[in-house]
Amino acid sequence: MTDNTQRPASGQNSTPELPTQYTPAEVEGQLYERWVERGYFEADAKSDKPAYTIVIPPPNVTGSLHLGHAFQHTLMDALTRRKRMQGYESLWLPGMDHAGIATQNKVEQQLAEEGKSRHDIGREAFVERVWQWKEEYGGRILGQMRRLGDGVDWSRERFTMDEGLSNAVQTIFKKLYDDGLIYRAERIINWCPRCLTAISDIEVDYQDDDGELVSLKYGEGEDTVVVATTRAETMLGDTAVAVHPDDERYRHLVGRRIKLPLTDRTIPVVADSHVDPAFGTGAVKVTPAHDPNDFAIGQRHNLESITVMDERGIITVHGPFQGLDRFEARSAIVGALREQGRIVAEKRPYVHSVGHCSRCSTTIEPRLSLQWWVKVEPLARAAGDAVRDGRVTIHPKEMEKRYFDWVDNMHDWCISRQLWWGHRIPVWYGPDGQQVCVGPDEKPPAGEGWTQDSDVLDTWFSSGLWPFSTLGWPDRTADLEKFYPTDVLLTGHDIIFFWVARMMMFGLYAMDGVVPFHTIALTGLVRDEFGKKMSKSNPNSVDPLDWMDAYGSDAVRFTLATGANPGADVPIGEDWVKASRNFANKIWNATRFALMNGASVEGPLPEPEKLSATDRWILSRLNRVVAEVDAYYEDYQFAKLSDALYHFAWDEVFDWYVELSKTTFLKGGEGAQVSGRVLGEVLDVMLRLLHPVIPFVTETLWTTLTGKESVVVADWPKDSGFRDPAAEAEIGEVQRVVTEVRRFRSDQGLQPGQRVPARLTLDGTLLAPHEDAIRQLLRLQPEGEGFNATATLPVAGAVVALDLSGTIDVAAERKRLAKDLAVAEKEKADTTRKLGNEAFLAKAPEPVVAKIRTRLATAEADIARITAQIAALPEA
Template sequence: MSEEFEMAKVYDPKDVEGKWYSYWEEKGFFHAEVDESKPAFSIVMPPPNVTGALHLGHAIDATIQDVLTRYKRMQGFNTLWLPGTDHAGIATQAKVEEQLRKEGTNKDELGREKFLERVWDWKEQYGGRITKQLRHLGASCDWSRERFTMDEGCSKAVREVFVDLYKKGLIYRGNYIVNWCPHCHTTISDIEVEHTDREGHLWHLKYPVKDSDEFLVVATTRPETMLGDTGVAVHPDDERYAHLVGKTIVLPIVNREIPIFADDYVDREFGTGAVKVTPAHDPNDFEMGHRHHLEEIRVMDKEARMNENAGKYQGMDRDEARKAIVKELDELGVLVKVETLQHAVGECYRCSTVIEPMVSQQWFVKMEPLTKPAMEVVQDSRLEFVPDRFSKIYLGWLENIRDWCISRQLWWGHRIPVWYCEDCGAEICEKDDPTVCPKCGSTHLHQDPDVLDTWFSSGLWPFSTMGWPEPTPELKQFYPTSVLVTGRDIIFFWVARMIFTALEFMKEVPFPKVMIHGLVLDAQGRKMSKSLGNGVDPIEVIEQYGADTLRFMLITGNTPGNDLRFHPERLEATRNFANKIWNASRFVLLNLEDYQDGPRGELQLSDRWILSRYEATVNDVTDALDRFDLGDAGRVLYEFIWNEFCDWYIELAKARLYDKEHPEARHTVQSILFEVIEGTMRLLHPFMPFLTEEIWHNLPVQGESIMIQSWPETSGYRVENVEQQMVLIMDVIKAIRNIRAEMNVQPGKKAEIILVAPESENRNVLALGQGNILHLAGGSKVDIVAELEAKPSQAASAVLAGVEVYLPLRGLLDLDKEIARVEKEIAQAQQELARFEGKLGNSGFIAKAPEQVVAKEREKLEATKSRISALQIRLQELQEA
């Protein structure tokens, strides 16, 4: 063993992780050069917000990507994991505006140019936080290729795409209903609106039918928008209102005549079955308004204050106006009744302000021509979701998609590349900034003030990051990427947009597989949030437990696509696993000091068994990783390392390791220990990179790093018959250990063991494992027979499949004392049973105690009954012995 890498007695991640990450980066092991002689594997990192800090969602996402990247790198692929960050328009601008407020100024005082300089300064100062934290996690990204959605290359790609879509007529400007955030002062997309259940009211208002004594009662949750009503809708099959269709009502307060019309959208069962229609302030009303050619009257401004169309309510905010309008409606006798109800209210995903739907002039992408091919690639399996159930969610969203509003009323972002001629009104969209109007020759041009939705640029991520629109060598080798790893919450935000833009501009899918993982929830199944105070900082977890512990816990916590509940105790269990690996490795290394490579001697059953199990583990882990079932791969490794290698083979090997009279047997065991632990560390490396690198460098190996070693391959060791044989030996050992424990036999006392196996095949197997049984079951001798002439006296027994186990107790314990001890234990247990029965038989206790307390007492009762039954069986065995 090298003194330089001598292993400490206790594993401390702090001594290991920083050291190895720096080493990997300095050696350039993460970097990928174009090399067409190798097959390519590439992943683009879902770009976290430049404003962000690492949270558990990032941690699980990055860990999955890192496991796949390290795995493919070891398989010999030319592997690129391309990192980057997103400019996060709304969030970043909000951060800088907050900073300006503290300085006593604002963006308008600075002006657009100076404000953007401040944002770039902020980005340079604070924008690298999350990428530094990803390094703590062990992310093996090619940091030399790190990209930013507003760097020069990505910006060029954005301009190229916008101009191309504009010239194809797929980008247009028009009045459309949008989600307006009165706090952020920008539009946000439908999928960025979070719906929260709130208690609200349903106001029933009666609108007078013109030239009639009739009233049409409508129900609304937003009476303040009635000032913008331009129609009332009923269902075409609703007989209650059939005679009113085609007539008009007189809108109270405003005294505007509006039509009554029929539309299938109306739910006859909700409210009164008649719906007030405000096309300028409700997306569904907007669609009905288009179908029936209704006027769009906006009654609020961008601050969500009532505007000039609201008459005397102008200047009030919407909540204030609601109270005043309801009061006037009541005074006019129009308010029929008010109901309380729970309903979903749309909120801005950034600031939680209630969204105001309103008609506004914005830029849109026509979705129908783009979504058709994006659906077809999933329907014909050119692109597959893992798990497959997410393909239905994806297709369902695309089937119902509306045109995408891509303009945002911000300064930070990709500015819309459209100019307007102030003299002739021409609209100019070109790849290069125009200086002269192509229609009239005027130089009086001004650019559209809006910027593009952040998702517009990140939708180009798989190819813009590799140099598109230039035909770069990287694009040729690494596009399409191999797999996308992302959370289930951004299928619509990001995944769908990457797919349809890639199909439009690259003419092929951006990735053949989309691996979806769930969200990380708290132990109670709630989303983590600041308001609940249930968030977990991954960096704090890493500092306390180490990155490998966090990584392995996240990976093995659930099945593909499902949410993961974060239980702190699982971190303790995973740290114990890391310590188990460390201690086992130290044991092996201490026994390899005199090891020299060379031919092995004769293999025992246990040797052939561990080699077979190791090869099965190689196969199963490889298969699970190829299926993207990382949790299953981690489970297989855990069970092999802990249960089979540590708990069984190392213990089985000790007798020969310590046998100085038979050096050949010692060398054979050393050889197998080395082969299995070295190969297992390579299998485990993608999951626990730091721990495995440290252990591997202490082994008698050659090479710069475990991460650039080859992935383990099969060697023909797998023999299922050998595994079955060893299972029989292990079952016998476990049965004897259980008998000794139950009978209270002192560990140091050796016992005679009698094994009755009627089948010769089982007797042969037991003979092969005889030494193992003696060593691990505390045996003085083992007799293997086909049948017994008589049952051994004073013996405890166990019956297994194909084998009966007898352990004569004479000399191992004082039978009379043991009988007395067990009888005393039974008596005590029966007293406990009587106490539980009395408690549960008390009707007062049952009536008053909480349900969970009663349930706990019943569990104790059943456990005590089981214990008494087991003790009585043991007493009978002792009495018969």
């Protein structure tokens, strides 16, 4: 397991002796810049090493590092660092998304402060202004990624609006257009009256609003129908009332026309199976231009679509409500209907889910609009097949259902946005109605009357190309040949529909059926320590940079990794970050102690016969942990691998091996040299195992311990296969004795450092060679004259007799033991009863029965031990 990296030439690495305290702020920034300068994170497309590729989910150019970023980046960095150490040509490719709406809003806000709008300066000048903003303010998150320790290849940084990616966008648009998979049509879209653009489903935040449910009477006399609505203003665009075909109540009305209140129009009553006859009155108003379900009904019945408001939400229908804002019109229309006696019922407040623009919180308006669409059916089918046939694995597997639910029922995708910042749609319109799509190597049509479409593409369109456009597609670059397909996409389960599915569709389409990644590893969302969603508007929001400043980046990273169970949300609190900081300090202090006591990595490990049982135990445990950590990495079980490393380092290495070895170090000689070499080996391997998750402290400690260049480029540890069950059992007995006696001392109120005379009867047990260590750990001094055994503890076949004269409360100890004895006797009775139940034994699985038998044996042993302890107590 020893790393074979060559030591640098003299003077190349002069890492100083470890200071008494670890101060993250003094080392993290310097270490990171050293890694970047030395090119550790740069991948070589010409390398003959096997490739390992991860592309970063591109953060918005307007964004800053939040805990969700820190969480996913920590996991991606851990995966990439480990693969690099395993000998892979590892590429973690960084970049940013141009974030159309968010970025345009930023610049429009700047213009507003100057008393201008984008229309005042024109499109070309506005786009130039956005580029200026991007250069000055954009990409702040990239610097913050360095703080976190992201080992990305900065030489390959990409931006969704750079020349290469823009070329990829135009190429695939042209290909889809020519293949009949992109078209232009009027459909219902999510419209933001503030941002003045269509927006995607992921940019709509749904929240419960206090509205009103108004029941309205349409028609007259026998033709009366009652409908209910929360959006009375849209009635001005109603073109039908729909009922279920089997609803007897309205059968006589189907096909007839009824009067639409407040207008001079009549509208038909149509029968449509979409209507739920059990909901409300069983009749619904149909407004095809302002509701997606109504639009579908309108298509089936050839209904007219009447748009009743403009792009800012202002009523445009001629009449008394013209010019009113949609919400003003709602109140005015309800008032007018009330005057006419057409209000049957009103429910206020009526709490219901309403969509809001995620950028500006404006209430979304479903709106019929002429937009560009992707025909997704064949693309989505291919994306589903790639998972079904095993070419792509979704982890955890239970997330597959959500993926299939989406791709199997995907609607055509609206890709046009009414913005100026973004990839402009490469379609030109001629003076005589011509329409020409232009590829990247083609010249747009010239001549009078030709204009380019004014819309830009949805941001998700360009980010859907990310796994291959960032590697140089459509050119067959060396990067594309070496690093595509990528290995794993690690991202939150909340964007499986919007980003993951789009990358799958575009990757399979553009790359001739080759998947964009082999594994989709889905994470949960970061929440506060009480499980509540974090939000900037809530007091529970945390800036991870604040925690990095206070406790170090390693502490933040380790806390996030320890909560990373596949697909599950991650709770995090400041106390947990403090605990991780304490872990980093523990590693630091223990390594410092080890170096001061002769820990060494020089030369090969001694042969097993020269090792003590303690040495063989820790080496056996070390190899088991290497195997465990490898298995957890392959299964994306970051929480489990972090937990395994934490308990191995803190509990087994520091609390047991180092403590058990102190007597050996004190004696000196060959035994101390052997244990020093073993301790050096354990620390070397342990620090390499910890490095992908906590890179900074491990780099400082490992280079000091080994004198080598950097743990970033060290070999990943391998399980040598060494196992010593006998040594593990032997040290297990030592741990059992020490733990039991420590518990007894604590129950008696003895101070941890208080020395107590004791007689240890260890002959004939595995414990005999460890008497000095046991005495050292338990603060037990020799018997001395006048020794009086006031308490006797039989443990693991040994007997520990303690002289607690004047220190033990005999009555309290007898009471405590009696309580423990009662618990053990109840356990014996319960397990005996179950094992005596023939019906239970006939039906219960063998593992269950075996477990109960083990519980019975443990209870009987506890009864014997406690009874002996009670008998050994002096008379009160």
